[in-house]
Amino acid sequence: MARLEPSTLLQDVGSFEQKQCPFRCIFYVAGEHGRVLHMSPLLQIPGVSLNTWGIDILHTWHYGPMSTYLTFTLRALLNTEIYKPGNSAVLDKEENDKLCLMALKAELWMFYKHRRATDKEWSKKGSEVWNLTLTMLAEKALKCKAAETHGLLRFVVMTLEKYKEVLQGSEKSQMFDLLLRAGCAAEAFDQTMNEHDRVFPEEACDALFSHYHRFIQLCSRTGVPFLPKGHLMYHLVSQAREKGNPRMFSTYVDESYNGAIAKVSRSVHRRNWAMAVYRKLQMLEALNCSADD
Incomplete structure (x- = not known):
């Protein structure tokens, strides 16, 4: 399975058929067991590679x-x-x-x-x-x-x-x-x-x-x-x-925290979603600290 990728060589993949040959472009070809249909933009950041990822x-x-x-x-x-x-x-x-x-x-x-x-x-x-x-x-x-x-x-x-x-x-x-x-x-x-x-x-x-x-x-x-x-x-x-x-x-500890984040995310409006999530998580952290004391 191959996928035509947008790049500086071909910014609009829709114009592929109208381009005059010869020209250069980039195709992403998945491996035998691959399920990813496009290149990860995270891996295109300078200094970021698979070695920087922590596999859980x-x-x-x-x-x-x-x-x-x-x-x-x-x-x-x-x-x-x-x-x-x-x-x-x-x-x-x-x-x-x-x-x-x-x-x-x-x-x-x-x-x-x-x-x-x-x-x-x-x-x-x-x-x-x-x-x-x-x-x-x-x-x-x-x-x-x-x-x-x-x-x-x-x-x-x-x-x-x-x-x-x-x-x-x-x-x-x-x-x-x-x-x-x-x-x-x-x-x-x-x-x-x-x-x-x-x-x-x-x-x-x-x-x-x-x-x-x-x-x-x-x-x-x-x-x-x-x-x-x-x-x-x-x-x-x-x-x-x-x-x-x-x-x-591993992310054993984070799994329970993900549930709290999901509940908070469902209760805020998308207009100020990020700040509202941070504010409510800060309140939750304060409540947990007071309970421990």
Whole structure:
């Protein structure tokens, strides 16, 4: 896909057909997995490049390859004999899927219950999925909170290990083996970030790249859909040498602040929108400070 870009060489793209040859112009050609249909004007500012951008691990990892992997694996597990009811032969596909999902959710709730009882850190900070539907699993990526993907990843890996012998006898035994290895690589990726503070040593950067590259390669071999965010993760990992631990510059804290900004923005007029937003946010900040005192 190509797009004719306005430039100093051709300011009006509408006059392209009327220009006399030869003349020079600029076409933007997107990459194989590219979705951007035009060049970013931010990257045309002198001194601004991709190295000046802070890639956020929340949206790039948890809402990217991680969510895609979880959806694909949970959907694959539902299609096995593990969660099928005994009277599946007399039920239609929709009822079978509902019963399979109920069995999987029951196992997930038991996993959360055991985790709360044995892990004090999880009982304080752990985030649990409150619901899981067939509609959620029908999407390409699982729509849940980023913190909830940590628990789901551990559950998926434990489930694949628990039913490893059963899955080895299925037609897709190789796929489930690759999914298990990919899940272990994803856990090792998260563990590498959790073991270090902001300063990230060189061996940790190498381990981070190795774990993620292993994860994405195993996912591609099993047929997990590849998103553009999967490529962006390589840039995030490479920036760790200069910017430090990616876990330290994520937007987890900013997400709640974005909700407050959205509410304020809806309550002001567009004529004085900018100043009104700043004024109301200043009032909100003052109220928060007084509440802390």
